[in-house]
Structures are given as structure tokens and as C-alpha cells.
Amino acid sequence: MPQPSTDPPPKYGFKDTTFIALGGEPGVRALVDTFYNHMQSNPDFDTIWSWHNSDPATMRDKLTLFLCYWSGGGRHIAEKLPPISIPAVHSHLRVTSAERDQWLACMKLALLDNGHQQALIDYLMQQFFIPAERIRISCESNGS
């Protein structure tokens, strides 16, 4: 008969642990604000910043809501979020590994600026790589 696991639950990526570690919705909003502030002001991110042309508040709201949901923020967040496919909403862009890495470097700066623990940053950078790489593969395969 299988025995219940005695392993401690993982620190992040289990239920809402990542969302809570990020500081809930206010923490995610602060992260997204820092992320776009860096993207706008740091010349290293000029290419990807030049692709952003929505109203700044809407752009920040969309990423905040998505990251709240993605980090385990729960049903009430999911209800506010129209279903989206992350590769599909980026399919009009020319994302190569250079632009993927700009996005990831910008997010890492934002996580550091928001004073998050190194273990959370390491975990999130591994997790962000997955959709970022999917975006690159889908953009390069559809020739955009």
C-alpha cells in the first residue's frame, strides 16, 4: 500500500506559494511596474521596449493580472482574465534568443529591485524561461 509522502511541500510552485512569496497582487503589481520602468529606461532593452505600444496602464494591468494567475493567485484572478495563449499573443513579434534574453534580464532586474529572496528569483527565472522559450520557438517557426 502506498505510504503518504513525508517530503515537505515544495517552497514555490505549489498551490499559491509563489503568489504569496511575491507579495500577492500588490507585490506582483510592484514587480510589473519595476519591470516596465527598467524596460523603458535601460538601453539594453530598447528593442523589446520599442515593440510595446499599448496604453501604459493597460499594458501593466494585463501583465499583472496574468502573472497573478500564473503564480497561483487563484480562481478570482482567473475569472478576470480572458483566456490567452502566450505564444499566440506574441506571434506578430520577431522574438529571437536575443529578445527572449532581454525580457528575462529585465525581469531579473525587477525581481532583484523588489528585494525578493534569491531562492524565489532562481525559481522564477527557471519558470519564466519556459514560456519565453516557447514564444521564441513559435515566432521563429512562423517566420515573424
Ligand code: HEM
Ligand atoms: C520572450 C520575450 C518577450 C517579449 C519580447 C514580449 C513582448 C511583448 C509585447 C511587445 C507585448 C505587447 C505589449 C503591448 O500591448 O503594447 C506583450 C504582451 C504580453 N506579454 Fe510578453 N513578451 C515576452 C515574454 C513574455 C512572457 C515570458 C510572458 C509571461 C510569463 C509574457 C506575458 C505577456 C502578456 C500577458 C501580455 C499581454 C497580452 C495581451 O494583450 O493580452 N510575455 N509582450
